Amino acid sequence: MGMALAAIALAGCSHFEEDDLFDESAALRIGSFNKQLQTLLVKQSSDGNHGWVIQYYVAGTDDYDFEGFNLFGRFYDNGKVTMAGNHRYLRDGKAGKYTEFTSLYEVLTEEGPVLAFNTWNDILTVFVDPVDPSPQTGAPTYIVKDGEGMNGDQNLVFKAYKGDAIVFNGERHSAEVRFVPCDRPWEDYVKDTETTKNYITSATQNPYLNSYYVISGTDTLYFTGLRKGLFTYCERVVNPQFPSTINCVFTPKGFCLQHQDSIGGTAFQEFTLTEDKTHLLSEDGKVKVILTWDMYLANQFVADNVMMPLDVDQFTPEQTDLYEKLQAAFKKVNSKFSLVSIGLGYPSSSEDTFTAVVLGFKRKASDKTPTLAALEIGVKRTAYGTFELTYSPDSRVSPNMRTANQKTNDIETLTRQFAATLQGTYDVTPDNYFMPKAFQFTPLKGGSHFALINE
């Protein structure tokens, strides 16, 4: 084991000198290795450096999985360690608040080097404590029974060096823990990570704003649950039947999974947000993570009483003319009504439910939401970011449209003409790939440029 450890150390990085190790007995080699491991921990913690980010995981229980946690550690030569964190299991009212605590550590020699945090530490040991954490922290209740806790470890067995990182396994429960050199002050790391996390995840419950494609070449998987730190991959976004989870932590650049996975034979673990902030890329750039923003858009066209207005500034002259005529026609129906918008969506609940070109009209300008009258149009996501709009002359109209037609059928006629101008196949781009509010439609075949905006 001692020789295997030394071999791993040498293969992993240039931290240790080969000649120093192989002249000694196995026991002494392990002792030397321990000392060198400690030296590395301390060196990264010395003045001018920012210590370590500890990407810490617990084993969890049969009933509950936990996200990964970003902890921080600064190691001193005299056996002292200062740790920090802002996780939700901090006690005494500190949950979610940046906190530091100093305790002791040792690098022990057992069957291999073991990094032991062997006195209580407020930041780390709460994960090991065999109690229900909820009374102290307000964390989810009834998630673990006394005697289990979260099954974290305070003794970490050295596993490998991977680049600049040190990988350990918990001694009792084997959860993987990564030590990564920290590149900035800890509170900055916390703040920057929170900013990135908020950008790439949504706080809403909408499933499509919490799901992601993971794409490598022609292979695509769906992932959900990123915001909770539980990257759950599944066969479909809504009501998945066979979910499977990899825990993860967030980083200032994106997020990192607890362990490597692969898609189509291409491995991935850590993802970084691109400069244009449209997606995240794996370490070698071969795997992409993209929010399912286009599924979110497609879902808007089947959601009750939703209307996304068209941007009038992008109307063609023909569309402008038709829109002005529609506004005049509404006045003819009832001078008190005003047409305030035209867009795509789904009419109010009625016996006829369909995706539609939707007219929004108000009796008074102060009315909060417009009443909708609709004409059926087909809107279909045909590929990632590609939508097809199809119009049929015998498409249905909503009851409000029929009511308007009783006074004049100009409204339906004009709406049909307008719908015909939208027919085509489009390449769609959102204004923000992680929190989309507006969508630009660029014609690929037929149609013309238009944009859907959020009121």
Added chain:
Amino acid sequence: MVITAFSSCRTEDDFTKSIFEIPEKDVDPNAATAPFDQWLYDNFVVPYNVDIKYRFDLTASDLQFQLTPADYERSQLLAHFIRYLFYDVYTKFAGEDFMKQYGPRIFHFIGSSGYNASTGTEVLGTASGGVKITLYMINQMKACPKLDPTTNELENPYGGKDIDLLNEKYFETMHHEFSHILHQTKPYPVAFGQVTSGSYDPMTWNERDSVTTYQLGYVTNYASSATYEDFVETLATIITDTDRRWMHRLINACCKGMRQGDKESVLELIESLKIVDFDNPTKPWNNFTLWKQTQVFNENTNEYEEEERYVLEAHRSGETVYNAKAGKYVPKYTYEKFRTFTSFKNDFLPWVPYTTADEIEGINAILKKISIATQWHKEKWGLNIYDLRAEVRKRQNNINDYIKNEVTIYELQ
């Protein structure tokens, strides 16, 4: 409380030599813990050959439990208490070499308890072969009170409940385990185990409630598991149990009846235990109500059966069981209020009936065993156990002065 028994017998080894090397100076002055390590060296290693392992050692712990390390500051305080309330007490009465020769060699501190989720029990302390004592739940100890520099008084000093916790969680374990060491060195009389030989139960002792335990003639339910546990529990409870718990025990044990002469022996015991304010009418043992438990529900026959015993208010069970005949849950036991007593000595004791039952039980058994155990303690070791109790209580009453004047809690360097 689960405490493992000793598995090996002692030999005639010379225990003045330490089981581990004591170098001239064992403390690394550069270590973050150097001041505390030095204190341990001066106060435990040198005088008593004792290693206080305040750092959690996973390989030396019970791997069936999920355990946490002890808090560094609480470990320091407990080490002080072990010295002040345990080692120094025996040293005072038995001399300098006594604990060096016979005391435990290693203490291992664990922060949490060991929960066994499947049985719902938790481990409070374990001992290994008389050498190592593992103490759990260190992190539940009250932290060391800080000194307010303006008043020179402790903020939030240790109170009665805090000391009760110390006794219950740590010191009862230590005296229990140390008593094992002593009786394995010098065996106790066979007569002790014969007093209640018919009712030891190693398998289901933990299912006995305290009323049953006392009325069978045991000081604790763990004592009823085996004679050697009975012996050490008898000694440990004399040293550490509170007045209230002792009086509670005596009341319950007496309810079964007593023999001629037991009344005087009870009063002598109370005198020896130095129960404080024994005659004070506001004390709970001078103002309590007994209830007569009259029936117990038999789930097999779905009928109540006669079962008479007396219990204190606190022991009235609220347990319910399913009555299949009635199709509903019913109380397991039925009670009648029997009588309120206004004085243990002048009202309760005169009421306790004399029994001529052949079996020795209840208070008579407890008194007999206390007599045998304390006699052994005196004859074999020259120790008066009641003096130990008094000394421990005196020190506990002065604990805040001790903390103020003698305890330094070191920060990490």
